[in-house]
Amino acid sequence: MPSMAANKFSRNTHQNQTKGDFVSRKQMIEQQRKNLPIAAVERRLVEEVRNNDTLIIVGETGSGKTTQLPQYLFKWGFCRDGGIIGITQPRRVAAITVAKRVAEECGIPLGQKVGYAIRFEDVTSGQTKIKYMTDGLLLREALLDPYLSKYSVIIVDEAHERTIHTDVLLGLLKNVQKARSKSINGVVNTDHNNSNNGHALEERIDNQNDGILKSCQVKKYNPLKLIIMSASLDARVFSEYFGGAKAVHVQGRQFPVDIFYTHKPETDCIDAALITIFQIHLEEGPGDVLVFLTGQEEIESVERLIHERLRQLPECSRKLLTFPIFSSLPSEKQMRVFMPSPAGHRKVILATNIAETSVTIPGIRYVVDPGLVKARTYDPKMGVDSLIIVTTSKAQALQRRSRANFLNFYSGRAGRDGPGKCYRLYQESFFEKLTDSTLPEIKRCDLSNVVLQLKALGIDDVINFDFIEKPDRTAVVNSLWSLYLLGAVTEDNKLSDVGRQMARLPLDPVYSKALIVASQFGCLKEMLICVAMLSVESIFYAPREKLEESRNALKSFASLEGDHLTLLNVYRAADEFFQKNKMVHSEEKAEKNLRKWCKDNYINSRSLKHARDIHSQIVRNVEQMGLRITSCEDDTLLLRRCLAASFFLKAAMKQPDGAYRVTLSGLIVQIHPSSVLFRAKPECIVFNELVHTNHSYVRNVSRIDYLWLVELAPNLYAVQD
Ligand code: CDP
Ligand code: MG
Numbered sequence: 001m002p003s004m005a006a007n008k009f010s011r012n013t014h015q016n017q018t019k020g021d022f023v024s025r026k027q028m029i030e031q032q033r034k035n036l037p038i039a040a041v042e043r044r045l046v047e048e049v050r051n052n053d054t055l056i057i058v059g060e061t062g063s064g065k066t067t068q069l070p071q072y073l074f075k076w077g078f079c080r081d082g083g084i085i086g087i088t089q090p091r092r093v094a095a096i097t098v099a100k101r102v103a104e105e106c107g108i109p110l111g112q113k114v115g116y117a118i119r120f121e122d123v124t125s126g127q128t129k130i131k132y133m134t135d136g137l138l139l140r141e142a143l144l145d146p147y148l149s150k151y152s153v154i155i156v157d158e159a160h161e162r163t164i165h166t167d168v169l170l171g172l173l174k175n176v177q178k179a180r181s182k183s184i185n186g187v188v189n190t191d192h193n194n195s196n197n198g199h200a201l202e203e204r205i206d207n208q209n210d211g212i213l214k215s216c217q218v219k220k221y222n223p224l225k226l227i228i229m230s231a232s233l234d235a236r237v238f239s240e241y242f243g244g245a246k247a248v249h250v251q252g253r254q255f256p257v258d259i260f261y262t263h264k265p266e267t268d269c270i271d272a273a274l275i276t277i278f279q280i281h282l283e284e285g286p287g288d289v290l291v292f293l294t295g296q297e298e299i300e301s302v303e304r305l306i307h308e309r310l311r312q313l314p315e316c317s318r319k320l321l322t323f324p325i326f327s328s329l330p331s332e333k334q335m336r337v338f339m340p341s342p343a344g345h346r347k348v349i350l351a352t353n354i355a356e357t358s359v360t361i362p363g364i365r366y367v368v369d370p371g372l373v374k375a376r377t378y379d380p381k382m383g384v385d386s387l388i389i390v391t392t393s394k395a396q397a398l399q400r401r402s403r404a405n406f407l408n409f410y411s412g413r414a415g416r417d418g419p420g421k422c423y424r425l426y427q428e429s430f431f432e433k434l435t436d437s438t439l440p441e442i443k444r445c446d447l448s449n450v451v452l453q454l455k456a457l458g459i460d461d462v463i464n465f466d467f468i469e470k471p472d473r474t475a476v477v478n479s480l481w482s483l484y485l486l487g488a489v490t491e492d493n494k495l496s497d498v499g500r501q502m503a504r505l506p507l508d509p510v511y512s513k514a515l516i517v518a519s520q521f522g523c524l525k526e527m528l529i530c531v532a533m534l535s536v537e538s539i540f541y542a543p544r545e546k547l548e549e550s551r552n553a554l555k556s557f558a559s560l561e562g563d564h565l566t567l568l569n570v571y572r573a574a575d576e577f578f579q580k581n582k583m584v585h586s587e588e589k590a591e592k593n594l595r596k597w598c599k600d601n602y603i604n605s606r607s608l609k610h611a612r613d614i615h616s617q618i619v620r621n622v623e624q625m626g627l628r629i630t631s632c633e634d635d636t637l638l639l640r641r642c643l644a645a646s647f648f649l650k651a652a653m654k655q656p657d658g659a660y661r662v663t664l665s666g667l668i669v670q671i672h673p674s675s676v677l678f679r680a681k682p683e684c685i686v687f688n689e690l691v692h693t694n695h696s697y698v699r700n701v702s703r704i705d706y707l708w709l710v711e712l713a714p715n716l717y718a719v720q721d
Contacts (some may be wrong), residue, residue: 028103036064037167038250045069045248046076049153053177053244054226056235062360062405065229066098066157069103070130071401075111079129081222082153086267088135090163092118092327094358097334099123099132119506120617133642135165139172140506141458148176153225160232162440162469168450170241171466172457180221182657186717231357232395232437243584254418257367257404260429269370270298274305274423277348280321280366284421287365288347290403294374294389296537297636299324299350304543306348307478319345325359328537328610334522337361353392358397367404369397371527375438376445380474384665388692395437397562399426419504441586442471447479448509452488455495456503482649485716486513505621507531510688514646521642523560523632524622526568530643532615533567534688534700539611540674541604550602557601558676561636562702564643566676571615574598574608641712644704648685648713652698653685660698663717684709 030193033039038059048055059065070085079085089095099116106114115124116132119140124131135156142148154173159166206572228238228245235247266272273291280289293299303322310318323337340363341347349361353373378385392400405419424431442450451462459465463476486509488499495503502512511531518527534537542550556575559565577597579589599604622629632638644651652660652669658681660669669690671678675698677685682703689699709717 018566026107033064033068033105036067037252038064041071041250046072047251048246048248049073049078049225049227052246053223054228054242054653056228056238056242056245056247057250057347058230058233058235058247058426059250060254061231061357061399061402063250063252065250065263066094067102069155069229070153071102071105074129077151079227081152083222084129084150085153085155086138086148086151087130087132087157088138088166088169089132090135090158090161090166091354091358092134093325093329093334093354094158095132095134097338097359099130101338102130102132120614122311128652135163135169138406139165139169139453142172142176142454143503146176146457147180147221148173148224150469151224153223155227155229157229158231159228159238160230161357162438162442164445164447164450166436167440167442167468168454170228170238170468173224174242174466177226180224183221231399236439237468240261241547252407254402255405257401258421259296259401260421260423261431262425263427265430266370266425269372269425270305273302273310273368273370276368276425277306278309278421280368280421280423281346281348282317286346288341288349288361288363289366289421290349290351290361290364291368292353292355292370292373292400293350294372295352296324296328297325299326300350300541301543302350307369309429311582314447317654320348320666321345321464322348322350324350325354325361326546327354328606353396356393356396357401358475360420361403364403364405367400367422368425369421369422371397371430371434378445380472380478383669384690386690386692390613391434393438394431394434394435397431402504433537434671440469442469447471447475448482451476451479452483452495452499452503452509455489456500460494483509485649485713486510488513501625503626506617507535507618510647511535514642515618515627517646518642519622519627519630521632521636522630523639523642523643524629525629525631526639527642528615528622528629529568529571530564532611532618533571534564535614536607536610538604539567539570539607541602542674545600553600553602554676559636560676560703561640562643562677563675563700564702565636565639567700568639570601570608571579571611574603575612640702640704641708642710643686643702644708645712647688648699648709648716650688650690651686651704651709653686654685656680660685662698667696669696669698670701671701675699675701677701 038045045057057065057069066087066089070087073079073085089098095118099114100110103110103112103114108114109681110116111123111125114130115128117124117137118134119137138148138154148154152245156166156169156173159170192720226242228242230238239245239247262272273293277289277291290303293302303324306320306322310320314438321341325334326336335351338361347363355361369392371392372389373396374387375390376385377388377390394704401422404422454462454465462480463473474670480489480493483499484491486502488496488502488509490496496518498513501516502509505512505515507515511534514527514531515524518524540550540554554566557566557569560568573596574597578590578594581593585593595605598608649664650662651664652662655661658673661667662669671681671685672691680703684704684706685698685701686704687698687701691697691699
């Protein structure tokens with residue numbers, strides 16, 4: 001067999017698998033695994049896990065932590081007690097792609113020994129021993145199983161990202177570990193020297209074990225091994241939080257990467273990125289390109305523009321392939337970024353900050369970094385949670401740079417054609433001004449969801465919860481206030497029955513509430529569709545060059561009553577089209593036709609598909625809860641009243657100058673130009689989303705009557721004029 005190692009850009013063996021190719025891919029994977037830096041310390045790491053109940057593992061990205069450690073632990077018997085290994089990821093894409101990769105490395109189909117679970121999708125089975133999942137999902141599992149009893153090892157991966165779910169999970173796991181080890185020592189009910197939250201969990205344990213306790217037995221749980229993995233070299237914060245837990249470092253491989261800055265500030269980032277991509281493509285040696293962009297929309301427009309410009313190049317210069325990767329990309333498309341480029345072609349990967357540390361894509365030699373990222377911010381004074389584009393931190397810029405490692409796909413060794421290159425689309429002086437690291441998410445987002453979940457877990461005193469870093473008091477108080485207004489907590493701050501129901505739904509509290517309210521109004525069927533459509537990014541797709549056509553297409557669905565009804569119309573039209581097609585064609589053909597229908601109607605078929613999946617999942621959820629799914633048919637007035645009763649926390653009144661004033665915060669906003677109500681400007685609206693660009697805009701807006709707010713949300717509106 002010819003040596004693959006020498007052939008950096010040989011044809012993708014995966015697409016045309018013959019038996020021979022299959023063997024070579026297997027060997028190639030084995031070779032890659034052996035070459036990973038972590039492979040050299042396998043035994044030492046396993047020993048450390050054996051000797052330490054809590055261990056912190058720090059290692060550079062790409063060293064093999066995420067894919068290898070769970071396999072080592074499985075191999076060395078950490079599942080022998082019948083427990084399984086859980087690995088959390090802050091991002092869905094990482095959970096999916098890594099699980100697929102590990103299943104392939106093990107040579108077994110996904111969903112058996114190795115599986116993944118994310119919100120709205122569970123690819124695991126009774127046989128699953130290595131389970132990748134999002135951090136948010138493990139938090140939800142704790143609601144049903146407070147001991148997380150099926151896990152013998154939990155690995156919190158990418159802990160340096162400090163997502164709000166990771167932060168809460170760390171606190172929770174600390175308690176679970178404590179409670180499980182106590183259950184072994186049989187002291188569950190005697191030790192009262194505990195922190196408040198440890199206590200809350202123990203009370204639950206007492207309740208749960210009531211029956212058992214009467215017969216003088218204490219249910220025993222196996223101890224829980226906890227591993228915190230991080231790409232940031234500073235392990236101190238985690239170590240201190242876990243009472244001086246041991247931290248070990250996995251040495252990575254650092255390759256030289258040259259950094260380039262622009263001479264002057266760039267005003268149009270997309271244009272600057274395009275120019276850089278083509279400069280690399282036309283002037284630089286082999287190697288793939290990784291471009292960091294801020295979101296799906298930006299990625300899709302850069303992808304389109306690349307293809308347009310490619311058409312203007314001579315045939316021989318067109319060998320450039322684009323691969324997007326972002327969270328809501330359907331999973332079958334996500335794996336494509338990991339395939340080596342076909343002979344003579346260059347890959348351009350258009351990624352969100354997901355490619356900073358969560359996913360490692362081999363073969364990258366060039367990184368294009370505009371220095372921006374879409375981040376959540378929260379203004380506790382205004383109670384406004386929004387996604388805005390901000391500059392990266394220095395730590396993020398360094399991570400992005402280190403992705404230009406040009407790992408050879410086959411050998412795992414660095415290419416020999418010179419260093420990687422990182423093009424920062426800003427000036428050097430600008431880099432110096434960036435903050436050192438990113439503020440943890442818990443410090444900059446709305447906490448209602450987390451507070452609701454903690455309360456559902458029996459942790460009532462959220463302010464004194466043992467967080468790794470405390471959220472701002474005002475933010476906690478605000479979220480308690482909005483949960484109270486939604487009826488999820490009572491006046492004395494206890495979880496209400498409605499709150500308990502809301503916590504069971506895998507949705508934002510406001511959307512969970514909307515489903516419960518809709519079941520009372522008799523329009524749950526419609527609200528399920530609205531909530532599914534509101535849960536995905538950009539259903540409509542309006543390319544700059546076809547703005548007129550896309551606006552016309554939108555008109556056939558538009559409702560003057562607002563965006564919610566418009567979204568409902570789109571969903572219904574798509575569903576009707578799909579069902580009709582399914583009567584005469586195969587499911588596959590019907591799906592294909594639906595994609596074409598979407599294209600003709602300027603609808604984003606990826607987003608629609610995602611919304612359809614979410615819809616079927618939440619239909620199952622509400623059925624399990626025993627809610628009746630009734631339809632209000634064409635009674636749009638009833639549906640809008642229900643929107644007012646659900647989204648009253650986000651209502652706004654028109655001002656004399658045509659702007660809107662948000663009733664709760666007093667914030668002045670505009671209706672976003674993409675809204676069907678942009679021109680109509682009704683007197684009073686409810687909305688779901690607030691975005692900040694040069695103005696504050698509200699999106700997903702519906703026309704309502706102010707008096708409905710007074711009638712339907714009296715504890716908030718009756719007292720006002
Ligand atoms: O977690 P860490 O950043 O330390 O590394 P990893 O995610 O375990 O990745 C180790 C190696 O596996 C990477 O260098 C990739 O070459 C490879 N990998 C892959 O080819 N396909 C994936 N879906 C994931 C990883
Ligand atoms: Mg990793």
